[in-house]
Amino acid sequence: MDLHLVPGAIPTTAERLALDSVLGPAVDGWDGGTRLQGPEGNTASSGHASRVRRHLLLPALWALQERIGWISPGGLNELCSRLTLPPADVYGVATFYAMLAVEPRSARVVHVCEDIACKCVGSDDLIAQIEERFGAEGELSDDGSATWYRSPCLGQCDRAPAALVSDAGEEPHERTLALTTAVAVLEALAGGDPGPAPVTVLPQAGDPALRLLRRAASTRSVSLDEYRAQGGYAALRRAVELGPEGVIREVKESKLQGRGGAAFPTGVKWEAVARQPARPHYLVCNADESEPGTFKDRVIMERDPFALIESMTIAAYATGCEHGYVYIRGEYPEPQHALQSALDEARVRGYLGDDVMGERFSFDIEIRKGAGAYICGEETAIFESIEGNRGEPRNKPPFPVVEGLFGKPTVVNNVETLVNVPDIVLRSGPSYAETGTEGSTGTKLFCLCGHVERPGVYEVPFGTTLRELYDLAGGVMGGKELQCILMGGAAGGFLRPDELDLPLTFEAVREAKTTLGSGVVLVLDETVDLPRLLMRLAAFFRNESCGQCVPCRVGTVRQQEALARLVSGKTAGGVQKELAVIAEVGQCMRDASICGLGQTASSAIESAIGRLGVFS
Amino acid sequence: MSELLLAPKRMIELEIDGQSVRVFEGETILGACRRLGIDTPTLCYGDTLEPANACRVCVVEVEGARVLAPACSRKAEAGMKVQTDSERVRHSRKMVLELLASSVDLSTTDEIPGYLERYDAQPERFGPPAPPDPDRDRKRTGHHVEPDGQTAATVYAPVKIDNELYVRDYSKCILCYKCVDACGEQFQNTFAIHVAGRGFDARISTEYVAELPDSACVYCGNCIAVCPTGALMFVSEHALRAEGDWREDDQTVTTTVCPYCGVGCNLELHVQDNTIVKVTSPDDHDITRGNLCIKGRFGFQHVQARDAP
Numbered sequence A: 001m002d003l004h005l006v007p008g009a010i011p012t013t014a015e016r017l018a019l020d021s022v023l024g025p026a027v028d029g030w031d032g033g034t035r036l037q038g039p040e041g042n043t044a045s046s047g048h049a050s051r052v053r054r055h056l057l058l059p060a061l062w063a064l065q066e067r068i069g070w071i072s073p074g075g076l077n078e079l080c081s082r083l084t085l086p087p088a089d090v091y092g093v094a095t096f097y098a099m100l101a102v103e104p105r106s107a108r109v110v111h112v113c114e115d116i117a118c119k120c121v122g123s124d125d126l127i128a129q130i131e132e133r134f135g136a137e138g139e140l141s142d143d144g145s146a147t148w149y150r151s152p153c154l155g156q157c158d159r160a161p162a163a164l165v166s167d168a169g170e171e172p173h174e175r176t177l178a179l180t181t182a183v184a185v186l187e188a189l190a191g192g193d194p195g196p197a198p199v200t201v202l203p204q205a206g207d208p209a210l211r212l213l214r215r216a217a218s219t220r221s222v223s224l225d226e227y228r229a230q231g232g233y234a235a236l237r238r239a240v241e242l243g244p245e246g247v248i249r250e251v252k253e254s255k256l257q258g259r260g261g262a263a264f265p266t267g268v269k270w271e272a273v274a275r276q277p278a279r280p281h282y283l284v285c286n287a288d289e290s291e292p293g294t295f296k297d298r299v300i301m302e303r304d305p306f307a308l309i310e311s312m313t314i315a316a317y318a319t320g321c322e323h324g325y326v327y328i329r330g331e332y333p334e335p336q337h338a339l340q341s342a343l344d345e346a347r348v349r350g351y352l353g354d355d356v357m358g359e360r361f362s363f364d365i366e367i368r369k370g371a372g373a374y375i376c377g378e379e380t381a382i383f384e385s386i387e388g389n390r391g392e393p394r395n396k397p398p399f400p401v402v403e404g405l406f407g408k409p410t411v412v413n414n415v416e417t418l419v420n421v422p423d424i425v426l427r428s429g430p431s432y433a434e435t436g437t438e439g440s441t442g443t444k445l446f447c448l449c450g451h452v453e454r455p456g457v458y459e460v461p462f463g464t465t466l467r468e469l470y471d472l473a474g475g476v477m478g479g480k481e482l483q484c485i486l487m488g489g490a491a492g493g494f495l496r497p498d499e500l501d502l503p504l505t506f507e508a509v510r511e512a513k514t515t516l517g518s519g520v521v522l523v524l525d526e527t528v529d530l531p532r533l534l535m536r537l538a539a540f541f542r543n544e545s546c547g548q549c550v551p552c553r554v555g556t557v558r559q560q561e562a563l564a565r566l567v568s569g570k571t572a573g574g575v576q577k578e579l580a581v582i583a584e585v586g587q588c589m590r591d592a593s594i595c596g597l598g599q600t601a602s603s604a605i606e607s608a609i610g611r612l613g614v615f616s
Numbered sequence B: 001m002s003e004l005l006l007a008p009k010r011m012i013e014l015e016i017d018g019q020s021v022r023v024f025e026g027e028t029i030l031g032a033c034r035r036l037g038i039d040t041p042t043l044c045y046g047d048t049l050e051p052a053n054a055c056r057v058c059v060v061e062v063e064g065a066r067v068l069a070p071a072c073s074r075k076a077e078a079g080m081k082v083q084t085d086s087e088r089v090r091h092s093r094k095m096v097l098e099l100l101a102s103s104v105d106l107s108t109t110d111e112i113p114g115y116l117e118r119y120d121a122q123p124e125r126f127g128p129p130a131p132p133d134p135d136r137d138r139k140r141t142g143h144h145v146e147p148d149g150q151t152a153a154t155v156y157a158p159v160k161i162d163n164e165l166y167v168r169d170y171s172k173c174i175l176c177y178k179c180v181d182a183c184g185e186q187f188q189n190t191f192a193i194h195v196a197g198r199g200f201d202a203r204i205s206t207e208y209v210a211e212l213p214d215s216a217c218v219y220c221g222n223c224i225a226v227c228p229t230g231a232l233m234f235v236s237e238h239a240l241r242a243e244g245d246w247r248e249d250d251q252t253v254t255t256t257v258c259p260y261c262g263v264g265c266n267l268e269l270h271v272q273d274n275t276i277v278k279v280t281s282p283d284d285h286d287i288t289r290g291n292l293c294i295k296g297r298f299g300f301q302h303v304q305a306r307d308a309p
């Protein structure tokens, strides 16, 4: 391949240095440095070597974005030479992500959440005030230094309304605004200090029955010594005693099922990877957490990062992985920092690296920062994103356990799934399985948000009823009536107040034709304009579709248009016709889409129509 | 073909629409359907390229599977039971056709009228098509203006005529990925174009929407050869169509050998009114697999430069 760069676009020194910080200095003329002298001068020593570093593309794009606030043609040229990648290809990747800009943008950008949980607590108002006092979305401040955009759920729904402030520059900075106000957002836009984000409140703090949230109830990130003092790393020792097969046996006997949405048996997945002869094996922890209404993984990573690190180490030990990735959504600066410092500490103290805890196995973990794409939480899109490609899901089969990251056998697990593992190893699989029900073992984290009295992450054993959980969180706030509950997030389904006695188990929700999804319990009071909320869900799927397959790429648009006609009352041939459009498009998305995004893009909307009778 | 000669492959047996069929291991369901003479609609599939699985018009129902499978890429398995004309299959195929035909200009996709009729697809039911959007190439990822539903969103955008050889009319693009694959690692290794953006705003683009002469394009025209919809078209064909004078029935196709270099690619000269209007190469040609370089593809003008001094 002959690289053809953008004519005349030259990188600035700042852009060069930003790239060097991720890629290291350029080695020779081939990758953008000085040409080698002497008889070897024309040898392409690093063309292939550069290309195999393609997995550094997203970190490199982030380096440019964080340095000057956008990916300029000069910066892109430099990046392309450094990695021997064609500009059109890199442009295609950059434009896949909502947080990366390919047109000049101000150094400061505030993303204001407009999603379902924030809507419940007045984000529409907040946004209206920003529009009035600052200007329309994307408009620059007078000095050109700041702008703002609407954003999908920022994973702060327990502290809604929320916003994210990003400052590009020599020392880039990002921070979350939670329980925020228009005044605070305007202050942030002006470069002032909107004050620290209020700490996360765990409503069950102090409850001795907590398992996964035991340490997270502390109000700050647990240190390695504290972690150890509270029993940390005993599970890893025990795992080494059990041996890889022993660990997998315990996990299988625990009947642990994935908490990322698909409820796949974790032990079966691990065994499949452990048995693959192809090497290396990879472990990917899915911390993309972009399902609207979900914030449980954030709390674990912020408060109890070593639990995730130990859990991943056990998983890697059992499945023969030497390298693990944690893919964290780009909108999570605080969890990322907490986890990064924990990783650094674990590495220094010998809990990661070539000889983990002196037990003669090697494992290390790398964080990958997403860049604004819900779809990258899909288990194969996450591979594409890590590999430096557009985050487009793969067609399955082959499944990740056979051909995953870099084409190798890969374990993908959700954060919450993983942090169950130490407990399983320590108390044994069968003993773990005593909690919960026959078909759903252990405890489950739920994200209560919306019009609920005490929002937050709750941990309850499987089998707890929705009503018990709802009561635990204090019910509807402000003494209003409950209208309905959205369970499982945008890809979930609505439930009526008379369905509160539903036991929260995989089997019971399946029977009731709904889903636990990512554990969202969005409480909606009588004042909520449900059709408007459905419009938001439809907009979300349209925005987040990767665009690869027709059912989802166009289906999400047609679904939204039909809803818009229903909402405005300007239907084409009556309500029934529009409902039929939604049902027919939904059926095709469910049946013929490549991945779970398209397959579930109509479920909440169809459940509102079918279960709540919203347009009848 | 040549692979089959190298290692004899195992045959497996499966059942399609109640008929049993034997295929080589590794063959797709589409291949198996073709053996049985079952006509399967395809749009993004091309015989010379790896399947992109993108359009989903070829979906079939595999017994025991939760969702439908793309026939063009799903490998046949021993004992598989496949239905190609069930209610679910017909519904999804019909919807895919309606979704595409309501959002893309398919006027130069030859198979479309037949497909629409076969599945009784009614793309008009989503409303009148929205007009072309001059900003389509610069949509901010993950954002859109809320629609009122009174028109059906389309991918219509102004035609790109920025060079003398071929025209890009992405209003006709079904995003089948074929041009990207042909320009990239499957054939040409030039990588001048890629998919940019996301979701409904995804589109084929050069870096920063550069015009072709500023891009890496070397005008091999291999993207034109694989494009199933006429979104990519010779300037000569585009001009004749614009004048309403494109008459395929009156054209002759003459196979010859490219005179420029020693590779000796086969050329098919499409001639209308004694003028070469398009050049292709046979897909099943061992060497070209349908591909050419700029000389074979576009270097025909001198033949008809009759008026030159």
Ligand SMILES: Cc1cc2nc3c(=O)[nH]c(=O)nc-3n(C[C@H](O)[C@H](O)[C@H](O)COP(=O)(O)O)c2cc1C
Pocket: A257, A258, A259, A260, A261, A262, A263, A264, A266, A286, A287, A288, A289, A290, A291, A374, A375, A376, A377, A378, A379, A380, A412, A413, A414, A415, A417, A418, A595, A596, A597
């Ligand atoms: C569109 C889409 C988004 C997803 N996002 C996430 C996510 O953010 N986090 C997650 O753990 N799983 C997510 N999943 C589920 C993953 O595909 C996968 O099933 C999961 O990570 C497997 O881990 P588990 O078995 O531990 O649940 C998503 C799936 C889809 C289809």
Ligand code: SF4
Pocket: A375, A392, A393, A544, A545, A546, A547, A548, A549, A550, A552, A553, A593, A594, A595, A596, A597, A598, A599
């Ligand atoms: S279903 Fe949607 S998100 Fe998934 S591959 Fe298809 S277009 Fe992409």
Ligand code: SF4
Pocket: B182, B183, B188, B190, B191, B192, B193, B216, B217, B218, B219, B220, B221, B222, B223, B224
């Ligand atoms: S003409 Fe050739 S080089 Fe140019 S875009 Fe098409 S395939 Fe790529």
Ligand code: SF4
Pocket: B172, B173, B174, B175, B176, B177, B178, B179, B180, B204, B223, B226, B227, B228, B229, B230, B231, B232
């Ligand atoms: S331009 Fe043609 S070949 Fe390229 S994606 Fe569109 S329809 Fe397919």
Ligand code: FES
Pocket: A113, A114, A115, A116, A117, A118, A119, A152, A153, A154, A155, A156, A157, A160, A161, A162, A292, A293, A294
């Ligand atoms: S942070 Fe706003 S909806 Fe989740």
Ligand code: FES
Pocket: B041, B042, B043, B044, B045, B052, B053, B054, B055, B056, B057, B058, B059, B070, B071, B072, B073
């Ligand atoms: S032809 Fe099979 S998915 Fe397009």
